[in-house]
Amino acid sequence: MEHRVHNFYAGPAALPRPVLEEIKENFLSFRGSGMSITEISHRSDLFDELLDDTINRVNRLLGLNEGHHVLFIQGGASQQFCMIPMNLALPGKPIDYINTGVWSTKAIKEARIQGKDVRVIATSEDRDFSYVPVDYTVDGDASYLHFTSNNTIMGTQWQQYPDGKGVPLIADMSSDFMSHPIDGTPFGMIYAGAQKNIGPSGLAMVIIRDDMLERVPDDLPTLLKYTTFHDHKSLFNTPPTFTIYAINLVLAWLEETVGGLEEIERRNRQKASLIYELIDNSEIYHGIAEPASRSLMNITFRLPDPKSEQRFLAEAQNNGFIGLKGHRAIGGCRASIYNAVTIDSVKSLVAFMEEFEKTCS
Numbered sequence: 001m002e003h004r005v006h007n008f009y010a011g012p013a014a015l016p017r018p019v020l021e022e023i024k025e026n027f028l029s030f031r032g033s034g035m036s037i038t039e040i041s042h043r044s045d046l047f048d049e050l051l052d053d054t055i056n057r058v059n060r061l062l063g064l065n066e067g068h069h070v071l072f073i074q075g076g077a078s079q080q081f082c083m084i085p086m087n088l089a090l091p092g093k094p095i096d097y098i099n100t101g102v103w104s105t106k107a108i109k110e111a112r113i114q115g116k117d118v119r120v121i122a123t124s125e126d127r128d129f130s131y132v133p134v135d136y137t138v139d140g141d142a143s144y145l146h147f148t149s150n151n152t153i154m155g156t157q158w159q160q161y162p163d164g165k166g167v168p169l170i171a172d173m174s175s176d177f178m179s180h181p182i183d184g185t186p187f188g189m190i191y192a193g194a195q196k197n198i199g200p201s202g203l204a205m206v207i208i209r210d211d212m213l214e215r216v217p218d219d220l221p222t223l224l225k226y227t228t229f230h231d232h233k234s235l236f237n238t239p240p241t242f243t244i245y246a247i248n249l250v251l252a253w254l255e256e257t258v259g260g261l262e263e264i265e266r267r268n269r270q271k272a273s274l275i276y277e278l279i280d281n282s283e284i285y286h287g288i289a290e291p292a293s294r295s296l297m298n299i300t301f302r303l304p305d306p307k308s309e310q311r312f313l314a315e316a317q318n319n320g321f322i323g324l325k326g327h328r329a330i331g332g333c334r335a336s337i338y339n340a341v342t343i344d345s346v347k348s349l350v351a352f353m354e355e356f357e358k359t360c361s
C-alpha cells in the first residue's frame with residue numbers, strides 16, 4: 001500500500017504529486033524515446049527541446065522580456081554568493097547588501113572574502129532577524145543591491161521589494177521563487193536554489209539581465225563566469241539533466257494545472273493564513289517572525305519550553321507530519337508550505353495542532 005506523509009521539510013521539499021507520478025510513469029522511456037531522461041545525451045535534440053521548453057516556461061510564468069536570460073548553474077544558491085560579487089561588482093563602486101538573516105550573512109561573507117567594498121545598508125540583526133527592515137536609505141551609487149526575498153530560517157519575507165533608485169536589484173529568491181508574480185524589470189539578477197519551490201536539488205536557476213552580462217570580467221575561471229553559461233545555453237559542461245527535467249515538469253504543472261503565479265499566490269496566502277490564524281489564537285504556539293514580515297512559505301513558531309516542543313515534534317511525526325523541526329540556528333518549529341504542499345496537508349496540520357494544544361491544558 002502507498003505510504004505518503006504530510007511533508008513540511010524546508011528543502012529539499014515536497015514536489016507536486018502529478019510531477020512525481022509523471023516521472024514514475026515515464027521513467028523508462030522519456031517522451032517515447034526508449035531511454036530514461038537520465039540516459040540521454042545533453043547534446044541530443046530531445047534534451048535541447050526540453051531545455052528550450054523549460055526556459056520558455058520560466059519566461060512566460062514570470063512575464064520576462066528578452067533582456068533577461070535563464071541559466072542553470074551547479075553549486076546551488078551558495079555558489080551564487082561567491083559568483084555575484086566576482087562577476088558583477090564594478091571597479092570603484094561599492095556593493096550594497098541588506099542583511100535579513102543567515103543566508104544574507106553568508107552572501108555578505110563571500111563578498112568580503114574577495115575584498116570587495118561591501119556596504120550593509122540595513123540589517124534586522126538588532127531583533128534577531130525577526131523582521132525585514134523598511135527604514136533605510138539606498139544611495140544610488142552602488143554596483144548592485146542584494147537582498148534575500150524570503151528568509152527560510154527565520155520565516156520572514158519581503159512584502160515590498162526595495163526601490164534600488166536605479167541600482168540593479170539582485171535577489172536570492174531560493175525559498176519563494178515562483179510562489180507569486182513579480183515584476184522582473186528592476187532586477188539585474190534573480191537566483192534560486194531549485195530544491196524548495198521548483199524541483200529536486202542540483203542547481204540554481206539564475207535569471208540575469210543583458211547589462212549584467214556586460215560586466216563579467218574576462219579573466220575569471222571559465223566555470224565561474226555568467227557569460228560561459230549564457231553563451232553555451234547552460235551546456236558548456238554536462239548539466240544535472242534529471243533536475244532540469246523535473247523542473248520542467250513542475251513549471252508545466254504551475255502553468256497548466258495550477259494556472260499561473262496569481263493563482264498559486266492565492267493558494268499560498270490561504271494556506272499560510274490558516275496556520276497564522278491558529279498561532280494568533282493559541283495559548284501555546286508563539287510566532288517567531290514579527291507579523292508585518294511574516295513569510296507565506298516558512299512559518300516559524302515556538303512552544304512554551306523545549307520539552308513541549310520535543311513532545312510536539314515527536315507526536316507530529318507519529319501522526320505523519322514530517323519536517324517540522326526548526327533550523328538548528330534558531331530551534332523551535334517550522335512548517336514549510338511551498339507551492340507543492342496541499343491545502344489538505346495544511347488543514348490536517350492545523351487540526352493536529354489544535355488537538356495537541358488541548359492535551360497541554
Ligand SMILES: Cc1ncc(COP(=O)(O)O)c(C=O)c1O
Pocket residue numbers: 011075076077078079103148150151152153172173174175193194
Ligand atoms: C534563502 C536561501 N538562500 C540560499 C540557500 C542555500 O542554498 P543551497 O543549499 O542550494 O546552496 C538556502 C537554503 O536553504 C536558502 O534558504
